Amino acid sequence: MSTPEPRGPVDVPGTPIFDGQSSRRGLRMNTMFMSFRDEANRTRFLADEAAYCHEYELTPEQQQAVVDRDWTAMIDLGGSIFYVYKLAMIDGLSMQYLGGVFTGMSEAEFVAEMRAGGRRDG
Amino acid sequence: MAEVIWGLATSHVPSIGAAMDRQKTDDTNWMDLFEGYAPARAWLAEHRPDVAIVVYNDHANGIDLDFVPTFGLGTAERYPVADEGFGPRQVPEVVGDPDLSLHLLECLMDEGFDLTVFQALDVDHGLTVPLSVWTPDPGDAWPCPVVPVLVNVIQYPQPTAARCYALGEALGRAIRSYRDGVTVGILGTGGMSHQLAGSRAGFINPEFDRMWMETIETDPAKLATLSREDLIRQAGSEGIELIMWLVMRGAMSEQITKIHSHYFVPASNTAAGLALFDNRVPQPEPVPGPPPREKALT
Numbered sequence: 001m002s003t004p005e006p007r008g009p010v011d012v013p014g015t016p017i018f019d020g021q022s023s024r025r026g027l028r029m030n031t032m033f034m035s036f037r038d039e040a041n042r043t044r045f046l047a048d049e050a051a052y053c054h055e056y057e058l059t060p061e062q063q064q065a066v067v068d069r070d071w072t073a074m075i076d077l078g079g080s081i082f083y084v085y086k087l088a089m090i091d092g093l094s095m096q097y098l099g100g101v102f103t104g105m106s107e108a109e110f111v112a113e114m115r116a117g118g119r120r121d122g
Numbered sequence: 123m124a125e126v127i128w129g130l131a132t133s134h135v136p137s138i139g140a141a142m143d144r145q146k147t148d149d150t151n152w153m154d155l156f157e158g159y160a161p162a163r164a165w166l167a168e169h170r171p172d173v174a175i176v177v178y179n180d181h182a183n184g185i186d187l188d189f190v191p192t193f194g195l196g197t198a199e200r201y202p203v204a205d206e207g208f209g210p211r212q213v214p215e216v217v218g219d220p221d222l223s224l225h226l227l228e229c230l231m232d233e234g235f236d237l238t239v240f241q242a243l244d245v246d247h248g249l250t251v252p253l254s255v256w257t258p259d260p261g262d263a264w265p266c267p268v269v270p271v272l273v274n275v276i277q278y279p280q281p282t283a284a285r286c287y288a289l290g291e292a293l294g295r296a297i298r299s300y301r302d303g304v305t306v307g308i309l310g311t312g313g314m315s316h317q318l319a320g321s322r323a324g325f326i327n328p329e330f331d332r333m334w335m336e337t338i339e340t341d342p343a344k345l346a347t348l349s350r351e352d353l354i355r356q357a358g359s360e361g362i363e364l365i366m367w368l369v370m371r372g373a374m375s376e377q378i379t380k381i382h383s384h385y386f387v388p389a390s391n392t393a394a395g396l397a398l399f400d401n402r403v404p405q406p407e408p409v410p411g412p413p414p415r416e417k418a419l420t
Contacts, residue, residue: 005279005282005349005350005351006349006351010278010350010351010354012322012351012354012355012359013321013322014320014321014322014323015317015320015322015354015358015359016319016320016359017278017354017359018276018277018278018359019277019278019279020277020278020279023187023190023277027187030182030186030187031186031187031188033182034182034186034187036207037183037204037205037206037207042207075319075320080182080187080276080277081318081319081360082181082182082276083182083187084319086182086207089207089208090207094390095318095390095391096390096391098318098319098323099318099323099324099391102319102320102321102323103321103323103324104321110323110324113324114324114326114387114388114390114391115151115388117326117328117387117388118315118324118325118326118328118387118388118393119322119323119324119325119326120325120326120327121322121325121327
């Protein structure tokens, strides 16, 4: 059995696809986020965020997005949500908070929409 | 012949584990979910297998992006619980079954599934939350040894739904060729519809989830025809995790019996689904057909 997989980029409105190109673009930034599993690294990052980003050779745009906590830009610059979330956890932020950021809502509004059954297309 | 006795499909949302770890299961936001689990847990407690196979994905805890194995198999004796950034979950270490792992590896390789071998692996919520869904109070140890089967669902292109189903079918044959009398439970994890990033974050599709929940039992081959794009469009960019349910289903018999299912929105940003199936069901007689054709090769 084989599935007819359409070729080319998947285009679903409002849906970032973490594909090979995104992953190439974001590899250093995602590798840095991965380092946050270690508490010593988290501490060192918070002590000097720019220096830590520099150590992982982030692009200037990625470094700016990280320092500014511009979550949408991090995704656009190749961040995988599961990796970006590790930075959010350092800040004590939840996936619902990020959901609010991505959809232009407060965390409370986003949580309320989820509890009302979630968001639909259109 | 070893035997798959049951299949448990379940979401693996980290907040489900966190709600249990923080004793929030009576919280009004969670109560319906955990009440919905109860009948499945009661049945599972009466049907403990010798070993469990958990089909799951890692979420940047046990593996990073240096290597993105499409399919992997753990062959370790022990799988430590990963520290996901806030200390490991306080749950028992996962004990492996290397003999079964190596048997499965060899059979699956021979069938053309070139699995990545994990001789050391920290397991994250993708594996431990389903074990908690099954066994809320494990005490010092999970009910049985566990063999992890890993599927890349995080980085596109994920394996096709059809390939996952075929892997499950090969896994079923491999299990049945293992030594006599061994009973196996298989868990397919992840889903249901959800999307974490983008302006479509928070997307839930209950109609799709309902269809998936029914069809996984009755006609899984139909689900295996869905493309990645179909799945991302209809179940959300992370809802594509549902392909792991097809690995579980493929390893089971044609006819299965649903013991219990439950659907709950939201477990944080996700539609949480659970479906438990008994695999020990008399199978239909093969339909008598024309005799096999003579081979025309000369």
